[in-house]
Amino acid sequence: MFPPATYATRRQQLAESVQTGLIFLPGNREAPMRYTDNAYPFRQDSNFRYFAGHNLPDLALTIDAATGASRLWGDDISLDHVIWMGEQPSVAELAQQIGAERGGTLAELSATLKAYARDVKFLPPYRAERVTFLKEHLGADAGADEGLIRAVIALRSVKSAEELEQMSIAVKTSLAMHAAAKAHAAPGQLEHETAGLIEGMAIAGGGRLAYPAIVTRNGQILHNHYHGNVLQKGDLLLIDAGAEATSGYAGDITRTFSVGQPLTKKQEEIYRIVDQAKTEAIANARPGIQNRTLHDQAGRLIFDGLKALGLTKGDPDESVAAGAHALFMPHGLGHMIGLDVHDMEDLGEDLVGYDAETQRSTQFGTRNLRLGRELREGFAITVEPGIYFIPALIDRWKAEGTCAEFINFGKLEAYRDFGGIRLEDNVVITGEGSRVL
Structure with missing residues (x-):
């Protein structure tokens, strides 16, 4: 956790932005896996954690937007719980650790919310029990407050030095995971042996995986979470995996390598194109440039590189305008990263990644770009170009x-079983450029 002043300052800034009403930021509850006392590993709501720090269940935060007064609500544990869980800090002590006042019990919170009714402002709920809770306390027609959403996005988008320090810890663990995976993976192994290795390292680093790991010899399947294939010599193994620091901040790294032998000439040709796209995007990232521009630049570079191999044809600018590059990279160049691996997307992907000056494309491939808006100093983003040969597509x-005028379909037959290559780094936008975390 950060010092109490960090959380107090964040809450004060939020109150000043919202100005009126009662801001309600509930923490998560534990989610039963099979029965109540057998729960999934707990993960706190990121917005609650940003403003209240604690990674503990059954807590809630309120902020009076007019005065800035903050209260932490929750129930102190009983002696029965102490027997099973050990002694725990009281809610009053937890409140003191974040520079807030002690609110009441959760039952008293319910009464307070009902009393405020229409003056309660909350963020979009993503868990079923929270949807039910809000309807019961605030009415079936109550909706998330867009002013609050925009205020939270504005605060969380710009990462402080202490946040970036935590993200660097997460990235360091993530890179160690990838290095170990490359050293460990061998012909004859199942993918899940490598997947288990890296997940264990994430836990050993003080957190957990920041998201379910992609560990696959079928890299052309973009979000492939199946780990049951046997690795063959010469397979391209694509690993998209990142660790969380103890603080909850995420790393998100992708590497692709050949199992049991160096890259073949064909593999290395595609790898070099992807690596160049990543390197140039990072070099061009700076305040004031739209991420959509970096995405399009990567698309042109990929198209041009494939053209040199005889797989594409025609003018690169015209091809990107037509969306031909999306046959090979049907996803976006990257996204925000922070406490969430896709940072703040529970608040609305378009509100996070776009604005009045930058609208989401409707074109196949480019419409999947999560972050298109102008970059600002303090933004933390991923840069993750890729080339995939997807037979069905x-x-x-x-x-x-x-896009027949841009694609040499006959030449693609030799790449049907190629798979895919993606490379990804985490980058912070600095005053004049960018820095790889």
Whole structure:
């Protein structure tokens, strides 16, 4: 956790932005895996943790937007709980640790929320029990407050030095995971042996995985969480995995390597294109440039690199305008990262990644760009270009003649079993450029 003043300052800034009403930021409850006392590993709500610090269940925070008064609500544990869990800090002690006042019990919180009714402002709920709770206490027609959403996004988008220090810890553990995976993976092993190794390292680093790891010889499947394939010599193994620091801040790293032998000439040719796209995007990232511009630049570089191999044809600018590059990279260049690996997307992907000056594209591939807006100093982002050969997508485009003036479909037959390569780093936007975490 950070010092109490960090959380107090954040809450004061939020109150000043919102100005009126009672801001309600509930923490998460434990989620039963099979029955009540057998729960999934606990993960605190990121907005609660940003303003209240604690990674403990059954707490809630309120902020009087007019005065800035903050109260932490919760029930002190009983002696029965102490027997099973050991002694725990009281809610009053937890409140003191974040520079807040002790509110009442959760039952008293319910009465307070009902009393405020229409003056309660909350963020979009993403868990079923929270949706039910809000309806019961605030009415079925109560909705998340967009002013509060925008105020939270504005605060959380710019990372402080202490936040970046925590993200660097997460990235350091993440990179160690990838190095160990590359050293360990061998022909004849199952993917889940490598997946288990890196998850254990995330826990050993003081946190857990920041998201379910992708460890796959089928890198052309973008979010492939199946780990049951046997690795063969020469397979491209794509690993997209990051650790959380103890503080909850995330790392999100992707590496791709050949199992049991160096990259073949064909693999290295594609790898170099992806690596160049990543390197140039990071070099060009700076305050004032739109991430959509970096995405399009990466698309042109990828198209141009594939053109040199005879796989694409025509003008790179025209091809990107037509969306031809999306056959090979049907996802965006990157996204915000922080307490969430896709930072703040529970608040609305378009509100986080776009604004009045930058609208989301409707074009296939580019519409999947999560972050298109102008970059600012203090933003932490991922840069993750990739090239994938997806047989079903290739067949569809060929049959429909999609972007036929830019794609040499006949040459792609030799790449149907290639898989995919993605490379990803975490980057902070600095005053004049960017820095790889």
